[in-house]
Amino acid sequence: MIRTEIKVETMVNEIKKTEDNIISTLGYIKQTVADFTDMFADMRGNITDEMLKRVEEIKGREESFKTLFEETRKNLTSGNEAEKEKLIQLQGKLEQPPIAFYAHHLKDLLPDTKNEILIFEKTFTNEGTGYDTSTGIFTAPVGGLYQFVIHTCAWQNKYAFLGLVLEGNVIAADANYGDASHGCNTFGALVRVKSGEKVWVKSTSSSSNRPLVQDRYRMNTFSGILVNN
Template sequence: MVNEIKKTEDNVISTLGDIKRAVSDFTDMFADMKENISNELLKGGDEIKRREGKLERPPIAFHANYLTDLVHDTTDEIVIFTKSVINEGTGYDTSTGIFTAPVGGLYQFSVHTCVFRGYYAFIGLVLDGKVIAGGSNYDKDSYTCSTVGAIVRVRSGEKVWVKSRSSSSNNQLYQDAMKMNTFSGVLVNN
């Protein structure tokens, strides 16, 4: 009987050892799973923060019109659109006529100009000193308008403006309620 009890005790101790090892293995496995899940959650949290940063970034868009100076007879003279219809992100300066990109990204710009009959306009859309689009207007018999545009990648802090590309005294823009000179831009993607 003592042998039977001893045998049963050994079986119980052996089984308890097996259970202890199994619990230890499960504990290690759960610890690894917990660490993996924590790492994945951290990665997901970082991705969410990155995306939220993009969503929280205010829209960048401006549309300006009205010229106080219609005669542009000097080459490289900046055409200043003095009234801001919209200026989301406050990148456009109505006193200088220059848009400074608050954030880098892909932008679309458009310039619309009108001229007196018999006068010319040679304009350029400029990104940090380089003309990226240009156009001209002329009609001897009537007032005429034209539009120039571009889609470009702009770095944060870079400047975009409109300039005169000719030094003729016949360069004169025109505006009234029906024919408006405008300069606009919008951040398409960053």
């Protein structure tokens, strides 16, 4: 009987010990699961924050790239448009016929009236048809920088007073004196002329004693050329 009680008591103690071990083990497992859950939550939070940070950085870089690309595109477009315009202007200049005239043979050798226009009634050259042989007036077909040259010959021992006129204003003048064997002189101007403006040569003296001379040795001429527009 006593042995039976001792055996039962021993079994109870073993069961109690086993229960304690089980409870302890369950507690350890529970704590381990809790720790793992917390660790996983922390890891997930960290990974999420890092990923979000990277995503924001990528978005920022993408926006910067888009802005840079757009600015570059605009610059290239505006630059191409400017170059295109230059090419169009250059093409227009290349396609534009040359402007030049070279007129000779005075209609009147005695310009005795002040402001009388000298009419050179023949031309060797009249590119652009700007010079009118019936009026002695050159009308600029296009605006630009022009070079004009006047060559006249005064009668012996006589003076010729002449002027180059742009739109009514004298821009160059000459007092040519013919010595014992007549005398020739040249004058002119480099001037900017607008499209449609007129240029001519006139007498600046009203005296009737201002004859010019032309023969096979002497030629009175009026010429002009578009240098640059």
